[in-house]
Amino acid sequence: MNDDTLLSARGLNLRFGAVTALDQVDCDLWPGEVLAIVGESGSGKTTLLNVLSGRMAPQSGVVWYRDPNGHLVDVHAMPAPALRALHRSDWGFVHQNPRDNLRMGVTAGGNVGERLMAQGSRHYGNIRAEAIAWLEQVEIDADRVDHLPRTFSGGMLQRLQIARTLVTHPRLVFMDEPTGGLDVSVQARLLDLIRSLVRRLGIAVVLVTHDLAVARLLAHRVMVMQRGVVVESGLTDQVLDDPQHPYTQLLVSSVLSA
Amino acid sequence: MIMLETENLSKNFLLHLQGGVRIDVLRGVDFSVQAGECVALTGPSGAGKTTLLRSLYGNYRAGGGAIRVRHEGAMVDIVTASPRLVVEVRDRTLGYVSQFLRVVPRVSALDIVADAARGVSTQQAHEMAAALLARLNIPARLHGLPPATFSGGEQQRINLARGFIGSHPILLLDEPTASLDNANRDIVIEMILEAKAAGKAVVGIFHDTFVRDAVANRIFNVLPLQDAA
Numbered sequence: 001m002n003d004d005t006l007l008s009a010r011g012l013n014l015r016f017g018a019v020t021a022l023d024q025v026d027c028d029l030w031p032g033e034v035l036a037i038v039g040e041s042g043s044g045k046t047t048l049l050n051v052l053s054g055r056m057a058p059q060s061g062v063v064w065y066r067d068p069n070g071h072l073v074d075v076h077a078m079p080a081p082a083l084r085a086l087h088r089s090d091w092g093f094v095h096q097n098p099r100d101n102l103r104m105g106v107t108a109g110g111n112v113g114e115r116l117m118a119q120g121s122r123h124y125g126n127i128r129a130e131a132i133a134w135l136e137q138v139e140i141d142a143d144r145v146d147h148l149p150r151t152f153s154g155g156m157l158q159r160l161q162i163a164r165t166l167v168t169h170p171r172l173v174f175m176d177e178p179t180g181g182l183d184v185s186v187q188a189r190l191l192d193l194i195r196s197l198v199r200r201l202g203i204a205v206v207l208v209t210h211d212l213a214v215a216r217l218l219a220h221r222v223m224v225m226q227r228g229v230v231v232e233s234g235l236t237d238q239v240l241d242d243p244q245h246p247y248t249q250l251l252v253s254s255v256l257s258a
Numbered sequence: 259m260i261m262l263e264t265e266n267l268s269k270n271f272l273l274h275l276q277g278g279v280r281i282d283v284l285r286g287v288d289f290s291v292q293a294g295e296c297v298a299l300t301g302p303s304g305a306g307k308t309t310l311l312r313s314l315y316g317n318y319r320a321g322g323g324a325i326r327v328r329h330e331g332a333m334v335d336i337v338t339a340s341p342r343l344v345v346e347v348r349d350r351t352l353g354y355v356s357q358f359l360r361v362v363p364r365v366s367a368l369d370i371v372a373d374a375a376r377g378v379s380t381q382q383a384h385e386m387a388a389a390l391l392a393r394l395n396i397p398a399r400l401h402g403l404p405p406a407t408f409s410g411g412e413q414q415r416i417n418l419a420r421g422f423i424g425s426h427p428i429l430l431l432d433e434p435t436a437s438l439d440n441a442n443r444d445i446v447i448e449m450i451l452e453a454k455a456a457g458k459a460v461v462g463i464f465h466d467t468f469v470r471d472a473v474a475n476r477i478f479n480v481l482p483l484q485d486a487a
């Protein structure tokens with residue numbers, strides 16, 4: 001792997017019975033870079049995200065992560081507590097369904113503050129102030145801080161999840177269809193929010209989406225997957241405007257304007 | 259000083275969905291542009307002018323040959339550079355004004371332009387963006403609005419402001435004046451002449467011969483392949 005990559009995967013394979021979810025997948029990510037993984041349903045995008053983030057083990061292959069001290073760690077050889085610690089601070093994971101990440105019985109402010117506490121913060125006043133600051137960053141009114149997430153709309157829940165994820169200033173965030181299941185106007189607002197936060201904070205992102213317009217808006221590079229194989233990858237606008245592989249040409253031609 | 263040159267550049271499109279039809283567009287293109295110079299690409303419709311310009315930017319993937327760009331003192335070959343390096347070259351060296359603005363939902367005209375500024379504070383970027391938009395006759399009341407509802411000419415001027423604000427050493431322009439009235443066209447001509455005077459290299463497609471004559475030092479004719487050779 002290159003000297004300064006943040007995350008590198010080589011030769012990832014994973015089969016579920018007869019289904020090949022990952023077939024010799026390589027992948028590199030540099031600090032501050034947004035990489036989109038696109039492809040149709042069932043092509044292996046979520047599986048790749050899970051394997052890159054250590055949530056699921058590959059049958060073969062390796063994932064390297066460069067920690068803040070510059071040391072390379074093998075994500076799948078790490079002791080479980082170390083991996084959990086990574087997920088609590090250095091990394092974030094934004095799920096398609098915010099309910100998979102949020103604690104629905106805890107207030108909005110608690111959901112955000114909890115990540116800070118898990119990271120070691122103890123001062124209640126600071127935690128609350130920071131939680132409120134983050135709610136405002138994701139455009140949730142500060143006076144909702146003591147409300148339970150179940151009183152929030154889908155778009156608000158997704159923004160709350162983003163606040164909860166970013167409060168620890170992660171260097172790397174994995175996102176699985178962050179705008180899926182939201183209606184179009186809510187999507188636009190969320191995308192704009194993600195775009196500006198990621199830019200401003202210089203976060204590296206691996207973003208799974210089946211929406212090429214989302215990839216166009218957010219990603220520097222894209223990887224196109226088909227049946228577990230990366231069939232094409234490169235600069236986002238080059239892959240979308242001058243697709244080389246038949247499958248990418250099909251994907252691009254089947255949307256009106258991406 | 260050569261800022262950008264191609265050598266034996268070729269480009270074809272292989273259309274897998276149309277039964278594998280191959281469209282040959284560029285072959286053996288040798289082209290260069292110097293600092294302070296503007297080269298106009300000419301040729302009949304469909305000859306490949308836009309294809310050449312997009313290839314120079316790395317938006318289209320060249321089929322063969324080299325595209326060397328002077329980037330921070332060294333020549334970088336866009337054809338073989340890693341995507342990450344191309345992103346860096348676009349950030350610091352290569353500016354591009356496409357024919358149409360791609361609007362980003364919810365982002366104001368001012369932010370779209372300010373976002374493209376380089377090496378200045380956010381506040382400076384906003385001041386520069388406002389000044390450029392004003393110069394291009396975009397009224398202040400529009401600066402805070404997303405350009406989705408703007409007229410074609412207004413959108414093109416947002417696009418121009420975005421392309422010029424970074425003052426990249428090399429500027430690629432695809433029909434920058436196509437939907438502008440004469441007053442705005444003249445402002446764009448002025449901006450191109452200023453860029454040249456500041457030592458920028460400009461490559462452009464200008465169907466408007468008045469604009470072309472006003473800004474271009476040289477013409478590079480792109481021949482349709484069947485007529486070439």
Ligand SMILES: Nc1ncnc2c1ncn2[C@@H]1O[C@H](COP(=O)(O)OP(=O)(O)OP(=O)(O)O)[C@@H](O)[C@H]1O
Pocket residue numbers: 016019020021039040041042043044045046047048210
């Ligand atoms: N835990 C599992 N057990 C069995 N099969 C699985 C499992 N996880 C994924 N698969 C299969 O692996 C393939 C890839 O699934 P994956 O969830 O990665 O697809 P995806 O690209 O994310 O699709 P979508 O866009 O629909 O979310 C699918 O055929 C899926 O059915």
Ligand SMILES: Nc1ncnc2c1ncn2[C@@H]1O[C@H](COP(=O)(O)OP(=O)(O)OP(=O)(O)O)[C@@H](O)[C@H]1O
Pocket residue numbers: 241242271281283301302303304305306307308309310
């Ligand atoms: N993305 C693409 N995919 C397939 N074919 C393309 C693509 N872009 C351009 N072409 C083809 O390449 C040829 C040259 O097109 P190009 O747009 O470069 O012409 P042009 O000289 O700019 O013409 P005009 O003056 O009409 O703008 C045309 O046959 C066109 O259909």
Ligand SMILES: [Mg+2]
Pocket residue numbers: 045046047
């Ligand atoms: Mg999925």
Ligand SMILES: [Mg+2]
Pocket residue numbers: 307308309463
């Ligand atoms: Mg053209």
